[in-house]
Amino acid sequence: MDLLAAIPPPPLDRIEIGPLDIRFYGILIATGVLVAMTMTRRRYAAKGGDAEVADDVALKAVGLGFLGARLGYVTPRLDYFLANPLDILAIWEGGLALFGGLLFGAIAVVWLLRRAGGDIPAFFDAAAPAVPFAQAIGRWGNYFNQELYGTPTDLPWAVRIDPERRVERFAEFDSFHPTFLYESLWNLGLGTALLWLDRRGVLPKGALGLVYAIGYAVMRFLLELIRTDTTFRFLGLSRNAWVSLAVIVAATIGLVIWSRRRPAPPAEVQDPVAQPVP
Numbered sequence: 001m002d003l004l005a006a007i008p009p010p011p012l013d014r015i016e017i018g019p020l021d022i023r024f025y026g027i028l029i030a031t032g033v034l035v036a037m038t039m040t041r042r043r044y045a046a047k048g049g050d051a052e053v054a055d056d057v058a059l060k061a062v063g064l065g066f067l068g069a070r071l072g073y074v075t076p077r078l079d080y081f082l083a084n085p086l087d088i089l090a091i092w093e094g095g096l097a098l099f100g101g102l103l104f105g106a107i108a109v110v111w112l113l114r115r116a117g118g119d120i121p122a123f124f125d126a127a128a129p130a131v132p133f134a135q136a137i138g139r140w141g142n143y144f145n146q147e148l149y150g151t152p153t154d155l156p157w158a159v160r161i162d163p164e165r166r167v168e169r170f171a172e173f174d175s176f177h178p179t180f181l182y183e184s185l186w187n188l189g190l191g192t193a194l195l196w197l198d199r200r201g202v203l204p205k206g207a208l209g210l211v212y213a214i215g216y217a218v219m220r221f222l223l224e225l226i227r228t229d230t231t232f233r234f235l236g237l238s239r240n241a242w243v244s245l246a247v248i249v250a251a252t253i254g255l256v257i258w259s260r261r262r263p264a265p266p267a268e269v270q271d272p273v274a275q276p277v278p
Contacts, residue, residue, distance in 0.1 A: 006175050007159040013144040025141035032134035033062055039133065043126035049119050057112045057123065065105030072100020076232065076239065098135070098220075099243050106209075121206025121262075128208035129194040132187035132216065139187070142180040150177025150226035157181070167228045179223050186219040204262035213251035217244040 015022045037058045044054040074081050074088055081088050109127070113120045142148045146165035158175035166173070193215070194208055203211065221244035224230075230238045237245075 005156040007143075007157060007178055007181070009146060009160050009162050009165075010144045013146075024144040028141040028144070029138045032136075032138035035137060036127070036130040036134035037062070039130035040123075040127045043130070044119075044123055047119070047122040047126055049122050049126070053113075053116050053118045054123065054126070057109055057116065057118065058127075060112055061105045061108040064108040065101040068104025069097050069101030071104075072097025097240075099240065099247070102131075102213075124206055124209035125198060128212040129191045129198065131212060132191040132194070135216075136184045136187040136191070139180045139184045143178070148179060148227060148229050150179045150182075150223070151228055153177050170228060176228070177226050179227055183219065183223060187216070190215045190219070204259055206262065207255055207258055210251045210255040210258065213247055214255070217247035217251065220244045221248070 010024070013024055015024075037055070040058050041051050041054045045051040070088070109123060110120055112118075113123055143159070146161050149159060149161060152170055152173035153176060155177070157178060159178035159181070160175050163171070163174075170176070190212065194212060197203055197211065198208055221241050224238045224241035224244065227238065227240075230240070232239050234242065
C-alpha cells in the first residue's frame with residue numbers, strides 16, 4: 001500500500017539496562033497514573049477535602065482498578081490463560097480492560113471514602129477530568145506495543161504495523177486506523193470539557209463522574225466499530241461495544257436522577273445595593 005504519509009511503527013518498545021527490561025507501555029501507564037493522582041489530590045483539596053485522604057484512596061483505588069482491568073481482560077480469554085497461567089501476570093505485554101478497571105476503581109473509591117469519612121461526590125468531581133488525561137497518556141502504550149489498532153486505511157495519519165503484529169485476517173495490509181491516537185485526542189478534549197463544566201458550576205456536586213462515563217463510553221462505542229482485536233461479535237457489535245451502550249444508558253439515567261435530587265447551585269447574583277457608586 002503506497003502512502004503519502006503515515007505514522008511509522010515504533011523503532012523500539014523497551015529500554016534494556018542490564019537485566020532490567022523497561023517497557024514503554026509500563027512507563028506511559030505509570031505516567032498517566034501519576035498525573036491523575038496528582039491532579040485529583042489538588043482538586044479534592046481545593047474542594048475542601050483532605051489531600052492525605054485523597055492520596056490514600058487514589059493509591060488503593062488504582063491498585064484495585066488494575067486488578068479489575070486485568071480480570072476484565074483475562075476472563076473472556078480464560079481458555080488461553082488456564083493453559084498459560086503465568087501469562088496472567090504479564091501486563092507489560094498489554095491486556096487491560098478499561099471498563100473493568102473503572103468499575104473496580106469506582107467501587108474502591110466509594111468503599112474507602114466511606115471508611116475514611118471523606119466527601120464522595122467531591123472526590124468524583126475531582127477525579128473526573130483527571131482520568132481522561134491519564135488515559136490520553138496511557139493509550140500511547142498501545143502504539144509501542146503495536147496493538148488495538150483499527151481496520152486497514154490509507155489515510156495520511158494511518159499507523160504502520162509490523163507484519164508479525166498484524167491481525168491474521170488483515171495480514172496483507174500494512175497501515176491501519178490509529179485508534180490509540182483517536183482515543184488519546186478524544187480524552188484530551190473530554191478532560192478539557194469536564195474542567196470547563198466544573199468551572200462553570202452548571203452541574204450538581206458529584207455529577208461530573210457520570211458525565212465522564214457518558215463521554216468516554218460514546219467514544220469507545222464508536223472506536224469499537226473499527227477495532228480489530230476482538231473476534232466476539234453479537235449482532236455485529238463487539239463485547240466492549242455492548243458494554244459501552246450499557247454504560248451510556250446507565251450513566252445517563254443516573255445523571256438525570258442525580259440532577260433532580262441535587263440541582264446545581266444557583267449562580268451568585270450580586271446585590272445591586274452593595275455595589276459601589278461610581
